[in-house]
Amino acid sequence: MNITDFRKMKASSQKISMIVCYDHWSAQIVNQSKVDCILVGDSAAMVIHGHNTTLPATVDMMIQHIQAVAKGAPQKFIVGDMPFCSYRKGLTDTMETVDKMMKAGSHAIKLEGADDNASIITHIVKSGIPVMGHIGLTPQSVHSLGGFKVQGRQQDAADRILEQALTLQDAGCFSLVLECIPYELAKRISAELTIPTIGIGAGPYTDGQVLVLQDMLGLQTHKPKFLKTFMEGFSLIKTTLDQYDNEVKSSTFPTINEHSYEHSV
Template identity: 40%
Template sequence: MSTESPVGPSSDAVRPAKIRLRHLQRAKQKGRPFSMLTAYDQFSARAFEEAGIEVLLVGDSVGTTVLGHASTTATTHQDMLTFTGAVARSVTRPLVLADLAFGTYESGPSDALRHGVELVRAGAEAVKLEGGAEIAPQVRALVGAGIPVIGHLGFTPQSVNALSGHRVQGRDEATAAKLRRDALALQEAGAAGVVLELVPAEVAGELTEALAIPTIGIGAGPRCDGQVLVWQDMAGLSGFHGTFVKAFADLGDQLRDAAQRYRAEVGERAYPGPEHSFE
């Protein structure tokens, strides 16, 4: 039985042993949405692999979700190498996608290529960078060197200061038209897909239909080919309740409750008990 079947929850589809970009492309062609979650460590990565998540994004969001920074612009290239390696060493099936950190590609193709190569050496199977037509030369350089690229349009967190905060992009005709031009420019440059963040659902749906490559939405409605969330938001650990976020668990409450019960038992000398001690 072939392992070349499309990604998706179809009963007649065989799950490929390793997710490749071609599987995401086939999922788009078959109309079968795929899932992506961020991951930064072995425990989350392995749990998501066991759950069948197709793509793990080692996002520069590690700076805000793990390292305590106020913005992803503080995430360094070394941070990305460290966390990409941790995830890549921990899984075998999902596609491992890693962000190029702020400042590693804006100056031009050679800088993008150097940092992209280092991410691949750390374990990334594709890299993601933010921007539209202006970064097409960087995309071409990466793809030309054999490094697959996923673009990122709409709200681009590394440009949070220029965008005056977390704002939905593409609500008027002019900005929606620019999103379309940028998406087509990324596709023409060789990008294998594009993330659409904080984009009106109708605009994201139109872009998904216009592009031959998959779209991955975050706050971009249900018509994208795939969906991505920051895992701490998805699991109710971060406490972030944005409009586009659905918490599928309450890990924050569960973790606090566990810590409180641990502290109480230590204070009462109930833990450790005889069963946890050595003679």
């Protein structure tokens, strides 16, 4: 998949599948799958590093995750997430961050919000770098939003989100993530935009879907309403670990014939 395929897929009503991935070993699996593209999300701060929000994600943290994923998934289109405040420190600092992320292996970058970001996005796009927008629930703004809450339920808020979507399209974004908004609003936005929308907690009418790999594999204990777990990974891995522990303690692993080396003759 490349940047031109996003609009083509929307035009042909072909859904886009995106997965959030953070490391080399899982990227290798995604690389062999039919999933269209990868987002290296700043949610790594929460999922991998154990923080309560995405705010502690740094540029250096994101660079390391992007590099690992790019090495593991050379055949996938990779979007790198710009961390908190990295695109609000002035144009020079913003472009230095974008430069690092693209050289680390991103094919595009994503940033959150629309207010006051349009000129920054336009500059990045005119520099030859694809930009994915992100509106609705924007986790980097969790404190100003009053928590991780569904956005756009009231009519004025819904109209504002639609306005933001159009602003981001006009600024040059090639696609938008719509997070945790009512499905009716997501349907309206998707119908009005010429660029594809990728939903997470935005219902079935977006042009694609994105989930965190650990979430959809059932490796996390939290399960928001929008999440479907396609595998009960937590219990499966726990059972396997317990089996390993039992075999070590019962001396059934390792065995001489299958798992051990002999002296050379």
